[in-house]
Amino acid sequence: MTKMPASPEQENVARAFLAARAEKTPLTLYPGARPQTMAEAYAIQGAAIALDGRRLGGWKVGRIPADLVERYQDNRLTGPIFSDEIFDGSAGQVPAMPVYAAGFAAAEAEVLLCFGEVGTRDYDLDSVRDCIADVRTGIEIASSPFVEINRHGPAVTASDYGNNKGLILGPSIPDWRNADLIAMPVEMAIDGDTVGVATMETMLDGPFGSALFLIRVLRARGIAIPPGTWVSAGAITGIHEIIPGQRADAVFDGKIRVSCTITG
Known part of the structure; x- marks a missing residue:
């Protein structure tokens, strides 16, 4: 992926998403020309991050469907x-x-990795x-003012902050380092009803693969990864749509619970 600066039209898309988020105005149509590549998507996203001005605390990573990997030249996407x-x-x-x-709006059970010192060294899945x-x-929490955010491919999803609206840090x-994370059972419930059960075997090469992907992509975009940066490594049990007034509970390994409620 080659880093590309945002065009004036792409900056206008970024401004439209920022305005919709700030004013909580729903978007029924994509506010401009839809990005066709991940480079175009990240140009819009990067412009929005710069215009937004808030401090970054981490990055979400999501999976690109297998049938779209060849078209988009990657198997994951990211957002701030x-x-x-x-x-x-x-x-x-x-x-x-x-x-x-x-x-x-949706809630996703995820494993969260906190970066220490990344530096400039090359990494593989183990190191x-x-x-x-x-x-x-x-x-x-995945949420966007654009109701069809996930219906037009990963580049559209990535262009609006990767469809992120927040993160809940559960227990460590x-x-x-010695746990078998890939085999750990994870259950997601909404209002007490189970909506998904899975392990991290569904996550390509697992959460550390997400970290490896993020290092590669952020370096290509010229974005630093300071110590303390979180990476939300990808949905384990699925993308579970949710509405204000509901509660989400994720249970890891049958005993580690993290919860939130949803407001409008």
Whole structure:
């Protein structure tokens, strides 16, 4: 992927998404020419990040469907998570997470990796663990004012912050360096009803593969990864649509729970 600056038209798309998010105005149509490549999507996303001005606290990573990998030349996408939308749920707190009620909203059970010092070295799937300082359970809130955010391919999804609206940091996974994360059972419930059960075997090469992907893509985009940066490594049990007033609970390994409620 080659880094490309945003064109004036792409900057206008970024401004339209920022305005819709700020004013909580639903978008029924994409606000401009839809990006056709991931480079175009990241140009829009990068312009929005610059215009937004908030501090970045992390990045979400999502999977690109197998039948679209060849077209988009990658198997994952990413989007920013802003520091003021990261909440602690590690000690039983149940944060209230706002979404765009008239747009798209979902909750996803995810493993969260915290980067330590990344530096400039090359990594592989094993050595990337060396720059991970913590691994936690968590829930990503996916929400966009564009109701069809996930219906037009990964480039459209990536262009609006990767469809992210926040992150809940759950408890750390004990002895994560030696734990078999891939085989860990994960269950997601909404209002007490189970909506998904899976393991991380569904996540390509797992959460550390997501970290490896993120390092590669952010380096290509010229974006630094300071220590303390979180990566939400990808939906484990699925993308579960949710509405204000509902509660989401993710349970990892049958005993580690992280929860949130949803507001409009």
